[in-house]
Amino acid sequence: MPPGILVARAAQLGRHLGEGEPLRDLGAVGEARWTYAVSKLAEEHLAIAYHDEQKLPVTVVRPFNVYGPGQVGEGALRIFIERAVQNLPIEIHGDGTQIRAWCYVDDMVDGVLLAMAQK
Secondary structure: OOOOOEEEHHHHHOOOOOOOOOOOOOOOOOOOOHHHHHHHHHHHHHHHOOOOOOOOOOEEEEOOOOOOOOOOOHHHHHHHHHHHOOOOOOOOOOOOOOOOOOOHHHHHHHHHHHHHHOO
16 A cells, blocks of 8 residues: 655754654744644644554655745745846845755655655
């Protein structure tokens, strides 16, 4: 049976918390970002618990920095490209040494399809 796929936001917590690890990546309880993060973490734990109890195969996928045709909303890459096309300066925060990885939408789709094909 192919696994159920849970698509989670990569930025919600930054990393998977292993068994016994303290939950130290969260901010104030009422802060909107962390409220959302906790709800996504609960969603992942529910999916994994359902797997443990009901033996339903499940795979959690955390896409991040996906770009390509049909992209909606604002993302750094989209902003950079739009500003470059308009010959406007590209704003870099900090000292410019930070790094990011980008994932083209076709590659993300291929990854989800591969995850679905796993047994």
